[in-house]
Amino acid sequence: MNATPEPLRIALALGAAGVPTLPLRQGKVPFGNCRACADGACGGRPNMKSAGPCQCPAPCHAWAAATTDRHVLTSPAWAPAWRQAVAVAYHPGGAGLTVVDLDNAAAVAWARETLPATRTVPTTRGEHWIYRGVMRSSNAVRPGVDVKSLMQYARWLGPGDGRILAVPPAVRALMVKEDTTPARGGVASSVPARATWDRTVAAGCRHTERYVRTGLERGLAMVRAHTESGAGSQAFGVARFLAAQHAQCPGPCGLDAMGEEIVAVAVLVGVPETYARRAVANGLETASERAA
Ligand SMILES: [Zn+2]
Ligand SMILES: [Zn+2]
Ligand SMILES: [Zn+2]
Incomplete structure (x- = not known):
């Protein structure tokens, strides 16, 4: 035989x-x-x-x-x-999947706190979290965390358990590489000039000033609350959320000015400015893609 x-x-x-x-x-x-x-x-x-x-x-x-x-x-x-x-090994991207590869117990603990529960596969020291949908792959998006989808392979360790969810925004946001060690004292060397949103930059917005301002302040508070790490991802999420509020407006709604405010707050809690800018730009863009 x-x-x-x-x-x-x-x-x-x-x-x-x-x-x-x-x-x-x-x-x-x-x-x-x-x-x-x-x-x-x-x-x-x-x-x-x-x-x-x-x-x-x-x-x-x-x-x-x-x-x-x-x-x-x-x-x-x-x-x-x-x-x-x-x-x-399998090619997750080729199977229409994204694997969040969590190398150790700390990475798994982070995922449990941060990412929506999906199908998981135990690995030697950690877990694979499997989502439906493809994206760019990137290693070390956080300590002990790799994202494996397009142009990558992942070890096959069995089908795992749980329902497979679509790739959540929190995973896409990881692509914007986060600096997990904010500047000491929480204040980076340069704080970008503060542009503020007001009605004059939002001639085509169908919302009231109060509605926009309330949403923005709430978002800024969320970014401000992330003093340790995660402020960059939060900035991405807030930018995406705010832009989505204006998906039905004829515009302009002053989204750039709102973006500047988010960047300024993110920098204040220690996110490097280039990273904050990228996270916010991606957030605004993701929302407009969904609206289109
Ligand atoms: Zn060849
Ligand atoms: Zn060959
Ligand atoms: Zn608007």
Whole structure:
């Protein structure tokens, strides 16, 4: 009997369910590239960031080789890798998923406090939190936290438990890299010039001044409350929330001025200005995308 290696058996089952996989070797890492693909001599695969012409039949180029195709998975070119494989990885982005990879107990505790509960898979020291939807991947978005979706692989450790939620804004906000060590004393070197929102910059707003001002003050208070960390994410959330309030206004509503106020408060509680600006800009943009 020529038994199918266990990792390949898992890969075939996942492939049938639409999840692209690849084998992992000793050390739980992808197999190295073949000689033709070594040092990028082949130009890389067409699905890679800098697209190349590589049609290598071997499982070269890590996540980029991940496939659901059983003919590829069972091909002679992949057979040696499966025989040595110790585990299976999948390409979350290719399966329409995002994995928040929490490396340790502290990261898991942070997620439980911060992110909406979704399907979780236990890992060696932490957990994978699985969300539906794809996004850019990024390592170390916080201590012990990686986001794995497009152009990344994650170890397959079983289907996990719980209902899968759509990627929440709190996870998308992580993409704006947060500086988790605010300036000592809580005040950064430079505080941006304070532009304030008033009626004169909001000629096309259908809301009352009181309504806008109340929403803005509430948002600023939320950012101000995050003196330790998380103020950047909060700034993103507040910007998104405020912009959404004006999705139906003919405009202008003075969103830029509101953004400036959020940036100023975020900087005051220790968020680096460039990061605060990016978080707020992304928040305003995310809301307008949803409105469009
Ligand atoms: Zn190759
Ligand atoms: Zn190649
Ligand atoms: Zn408005």
